[in-house]
Amino acid sequence: MIETLGDVLRNNAYKFPNETAYNYHGRIVTFGEHLDRGNRLASALWKRGIRRQDRVSILSQNTIEFMESYAACELAGYIAATVNWRLAAPEIAYILGDSTPRVLIFEAQYAATIEQIRDKLGFIELFLCFGGDVPHWAEDYEMVLATGDADGAPTRPLPDEIMHLIYTSGTTGRPKGVIRTHRGEIAIAILMATELGLIVSDKLQLMMPIFHVGARFLQLGVHIRGGSVVLHHDFKPAEIVETIERERVTMTHMAPTMVQAMLNVPGIEERDLKSLHTICYSAAPMPVPLLKRGLKLLGPVFLQLYGMTEGGGTTLHKRQHKPDGTPEDIKRLGSIGQAAPNVGLRIVDDEGRDLPAGEPGEILINTTSRMAGYWNNSAATIAALKEGWYHTGDVGYLDPQGFLYLVDRKKDMIISGGENIYSREVEEAVASHPAIMDVAVIGVKDDYWGETVRAIAVLNPGHSATEAELIEHTKTQIASYKKPKSVVFVDDLPRLPSGKINKVTLRQLYGAAEPKAS
Structure with a gap:
């Protein structure tokens, strides 16, 4: 009976021990091998004093070691607390300070970032590094894993215990740690398998960041059916x-x-x-x-x-x-x-x-x-x-x-002259112009209107358009009061790990009212 994510690992290793769990740039990991290494890492952490529901943080792009870290938590009942590798050092320090992990498993390329904030991370007892040179204050991931037993840690999680602590993008303030249980993750895996029609012979390609729920949910969905994952670093x-x-x-x-x-x-x-x-x-x-x-x-x-x-x-x-x-x-x-x-x-x-x-x-x-x-x-x-x-x-x-x-x-809605303007509606109107490849809309403070609409647009290669042309075009699509009052042309739009446009950054860059003529 499958009640936790650890049960999924054991089930696949029992039924399909020699089938591919992960294909990572040509490196094949079978379900049997994945369970074995997950158990050994879980055991190694237990020997270092890590206990059920302790946090284990992971800072890495998509790697097999990331998936093994997930597996150790799934099997032993540790909480996997992921960190967005795109964040700046102070932002990473905030998330680690909020989740207070006892272990940080990280890819070597982030050693310099951790070094900047290490004086704030006194609660972390064990730093494990892989994928490059190991700094003097950390231990080698493979050497520590090798100390673990094949039987794993002596504990297993309960269905309603926490599996994941995944932080939001912080679009409306400080990132919040979202608590997700084993029961919830089994439910989302089944939902993914159902909605996507996943079967045991499927090969799911993942390149979206695995610290985020989008890629993680799909990975859980294909593995609950016994299919395989073709994993890309980026x-x-x-x-x-x-x-x-x-x-x-x-x-x-x-x-x-x-x-x-x-x-x-x-x-x-x-x-x-x-x-x-x-x-x-x-x-x-x-x-x-x-x-x-x-x-x-x-x-x-x-x-x-x-x-x-x-x-x-x-x-x-x-x-x-x-x-x-x-x-x-x-x-x-x-x-x-x-x-x-x-x-x-x-x-x-x-x-x-x-x-x-x-x-x-x-x-x-x-x-x-x-x-x-x-x-x-x-x-x-x-x-x-x-x-x-x-x-x-x-x-x-x-x-x-x-x-x-x-x-x-709700917090992106623009109120101009007492009227509610939904940015999505304006974005669709601007995007209907053939010259536009991508667009985002934000509100700009205005002394008279309260806010006015500004479009930040990316042009299709080989196309051109003027601010006046785009504003005039939107008037044919939506009510005139909803049209942009200004347009900024950019080469690219900033995005969150989920792929959504980062409107916090856009407001910081383009949210100031234009200087008034003297």
């Missing part, structure tokens, strides 16, 4: 395409911008990518021109998932991607799908009252796969989990058939 478009062809990958996971980069790989039309039956995308709806291009080249492979660190929610299935369908079909491409099985979904106003179809309000989700709460933050937990429903902070509306349309974050 995202290199040409390498991704070559690997799909060579390894006969059946499924991959990308943000829409990554899909575009893959489709732009020279010679992709000549590649044999027929093995690929699903591209799961998230972070944003797929622009229709990009979707049409992908469908023409790859066939009906696109599926969208909507969720967050705190819990999963909706799916827009492959058969619902109809860019040449009816006007209703095309409109639904801008949705984030319908609620997955066993997911409760509501749209409510500020008083918690349910709203009718077509009227935007806060999105609430209730599912067994949602978080248990926030670490060291009972006030935020109470606010987020009122009456058993997770309050996402996202604003959206449902159509009569239950398709969910995401229009904004």
